[in-house]
Structure formats: structure tokens, C-alpha cells
Amino acid sequence: MDEIEVSFKSGAETLFGTLSVPQDTEKGIKNPPMVLFIHGSGPLDRNENAKMGKLDIFNALAKTLAENGIGSLRYDKRGCGKSQGNYLATGHFQLVDDGEAAFEFLKTQHHAAPGPLYIAGHSEGTIIAPQISNRRADVDGIILISPFVQKLEQVLLKQAENVQKDMKTMPGFSGFMTRLVIGLAGGVKNKQAKTLNKLKNSKSDVIRIGFRKLNAKWFRELLSIDPALVFAKVAVPTLIIAGEKDMQCAPEDAPEIARIIGEKAQYHVVDNLTHILRLETEPASIANYKKLLKNPIDPIVGELMVAWIKQN
Numbered sequence: 121m122d123e124i125e126v127s128f129k130s131g132a133e134t135l136f137g138t139l140s141v142p143q144d145t146e147k148g149i150k151n152p153p154m155v156l157f158i159h160g161s162g163p164l165d166r167n168e169n170a171k172m173g174k175l176d177i178f179n180a181l182a183k184t185l186a187e188n189g190i191g192s193l194r195y196d197k198r199g200c201g202k203s204q205g206n207y208l209a210t211g212h213f214q215l216v217d218d219g220e221a222a223f224e225f226l227k228t229q230h231h232a233a234p235g236p237l238y239i240a241g242h243s244e245g246t247i248i249a250p251q252i253s254n255r256r257a258d259v260d261g262i263i264l265i266s267p268f269v270q271k272l273e274q275v276l277l278k279q280a281e282n283v284q285k286d287m288k289t290m291p292g293f294s295g296f297m298t299r300l301v302i303g304l305a306g307g308v309k310n311k312q313a314k315t316l317n318k319l320k321n322s323k324s325d326v327i328r329i330g331f332r333k334l335n336a337k338w339f340r341e342l343l344s345i346d347p348a349l350v351f352a353k354v355a356v357p358t359l360i361i362a363g364e365k366d367m368q369c370a371p372e373d374a375p376e377i378a379r380i381i382g383e384k385a386q387y388h389v390v391d392n393l394t395h396i397l398r399l400e401t402e403p404a405s406i407a408n409y410k411k412l413l414k415n416p417i418d419p420i421v422g423e424l425m426v427a428w429i430k431q432n
Contacts, residue, residue: 121186126193126229130221131214136202137166137195137222139229140182151235153429155185155263156226157194158219158252160243165201166194168242173409175396177242177417184422190429193226208333209325212341215244216251223252223259236260238429241267243369243395247347254353261357261432263425266395268369269351269376272342273316275369319343351380358385359428361421363393365404386428390420397421 124139142152157178159168168175178194185192198205198218223239238261241249246267253259268275315329316339325337358381362374371389378385392399396409397417 121183126225128195128221128225130198130218133198133203133205135195135198135204135218135222137193138179138182139226140186140192140194142186142189142191152189152191153236153238153260154226154229155190155192155238155240155425155429156219156223157181157192158239158241158245158248159197160245160266163197163200163207165196170200173413175413175417177397180417181240181422181425184419185426185429188426188430190426193222195222208335209337210335211325211337212244212248212345215338216248219245219248220252220255223256227258236429236432238263240265240425242397243268244342246369247342247345247350250350250354250358253356254350259356261359261429262354263359263361263428264377265361265397265421266363266366266369267360267373267377269347269373269380270370271346272339276316278370316343348380351377354381354384356384357432359425360385360387361424362387362389363395363397364389364391365393365400366395367404367406368395388424390418390424393418393420 121143122141124141125136126139127134127136129135163170164175167179168177182192182194196203197207198210198214199207219239223237226237237259239249239252239259240263241247242265246264249262249264253262270278318327318329319334319336319339320343322336322340325335326333327336328334358378360374360377362369362371364371374387374389378387392401394400394404394409394412396412398412398415399418400408400412402408
């Protein structure tokens with residue numbers, strides 16, 4: 121495949137990314153299907169990597185797609201990687217606008233005049249992708265990887281509950297001290313609820329809670345969305361891929377989203393798949409992410425995407 125460094129404007133900011141184009145000479149490809157990747161939450165670059173950890177998700181999926189005659193575009197979020205802007209001051213709806221600007225840019229590419237155009241979102245990207253497709257008549261389908269249908273507040277409280285369960289099984293002295301400190305603070309779930317209350321009542325784009333700066337505008341905007349209402353408006357073919365051992369977005373949300381969208385939707389709940397798209401053979405635990413990230417993403421995700429795109 122050819123990997124081409126590109127840039128495009130979204131509002132006043134310039135965003136940078138990578139256009140992956142399948143090689144025509146090898147497969148005789150004309151007007152290939154193209155996929156726009158939309159990130160999950162956090163300060164992520166075009167490959168869904170951040171300073172705190174490398175997921176290497178979108179670059180791996182781009183390679184799989186290109187090997188099967190499908191092109192793609194992935195880009196750095198505002199204020200991340202090479203892109204301009206302030207990540208912490210960016211709201212959720214600006215991320216939707218950035219995604220739409222990327223889609224508009226993808227349509228214009230002469231490197232490989234695109235055929236059908238798809239949007240694939242991971243985690244938060246699964247609520248951005250349908251917002252873009254609901255605005256436009258030129259999206260041919262959406263792919264939702266690790267999606268959620270509950271409101272953000274419920275998702276975050278459930279995540280905190282899962283972390284609290286993880287801490288009970290943390291070994292050794294570090295586990296004891298973590299449980300002690302969190303216990304004195306009222307527990308992870310209680311702390312999360314207090315933080316969310318402060319965010320909901322904030323007025324500025326960025327606030328400080330304890331030693332951390334938080335993107336308050338992003339939280340307020342995403343908290344205002346009912347994902348079920350967004351999915352109810354989807355009018356394009358939809359592929360839903362969930363992980364049985366996803367501790368961040370409940371796997372049971374996948375069939376519910378498919379039910380809401382209707383006959384245009386197809387869903388898969390992949391055995392042992394986690395939120396970071398690695399397989400987990402042990403009991404599901406966010407504490408295992410560091411170990412799992414030593415492995416590449418599982419090929420099943422790319423295989424399901426390729427099969428569905430070719431079917432459509």
C-alpha cells in the first residue's frame with residue numbers, strides 16, 4: 121500500500137493525517153472503497169496512540185484494509201500528533217466537525233478516486249460516526265467498534281465500578297495501598313460521581329480537579345447526548361463489532377444498537393475481545409491492559425470489516 125502524509129482544514133485549525141491507498145498495480149483496483157477512522161476518547165494521534173500508551177489500532181486496521189483493496193484516512197486529533205489546536209479546550213461537537221471535515225477531504229482525493237465511503241469509529245468514535253452520517257447523504261455505511269448505547273454518565277460510573285472490582289484482586293503491597301487510598305477517598309465509584317457533578321456544573325472549557333486539568337467542555341457536551349436517539353436516526357448500513365470482555369463499553373449494547381437501527385444493522389460480539397481489540401484469555405480486567413498491549417490487535421476486527429465492506 122501507499123501511505124501518503126496529508127493535511128486538511130477544520131475551522132481555523134489544520135489537521136494532519138495519513139491516507140492509505142491500496143496499490144492499483146497489484147490488484148487492478150479502480151475507485152476503491154475508502155474508510156475514515158474516528159478515534160476513541162483521549163489525546164490520541166492518527167494511530168490511536170498517546171503518551172500514556174500505544175494502542176496501534178488504526179494503523180493496523182489500515183494495513184489490513186489496504187491488503188484487501190480498501191483505502192483509508194486516519195488523522196491526529198486537535199492538539200495531538202502534528203495537528204494544530206488545543207486538545208483540552210476542544211468540545212465533543214468540534215470533534216464531530218473535525219470528522220466531517222476529514223470526510224469531505226477524503227472525497228476530494230486524486231490519489232485514488234474513492235468508491236463507496238465508510239466511517240469507522242472506535243469507542244467515542246462510535247457516537248461521532250453516526251452523527252456525521254446523519255448529517256449527510258453521501259456516507260455509504262458506518263462501522264461501530266466497541267460501541268455504547270447508554271448515556272456517558274452511566275458508562276463512566278460502570279467503568280469506575282469495574283476498576284473498583286479490579287482493585288480487589290490486585291496483588292501484594294501495591295494492591296493493599298491502592299485499596300486503602302481509594303477506600304479513604306470514598307471509593308472509585310463515589311469519586312467518579314463527585315467529579316462528574318463538578319464537570320456538569322462547570323462553565324469553562326477546562327477545569328482543574330485535584331492535580332489534573334480536565335476537558336470540561338467535552339464532558340458537558342458528550343453528557344448531553346442520548347446515544348439511542350442518535351442511533352435511531354441512522355439510515356445507512358451499519359456494522360457493529362463488540363468485545364465479550366470489553367470492560368469500558370458493555371458488549372450487550374451491540375445487539376441493542378442493532379435493534380434500534382433495524383434491519384440495516386449487523387452485529388458481532390467477539391469472544392474474549394477487549395476494548396483495546398486484543399484477546400484476553402484470563403478473566404476480563406483493565407489491569408491487564410499493559411500486558412495485552414504487547415500483542416498486536418486481533419485480526420478478527422479487520423477481517424469482519426473487510427468481509428462486510430465487500431458484501432456491501
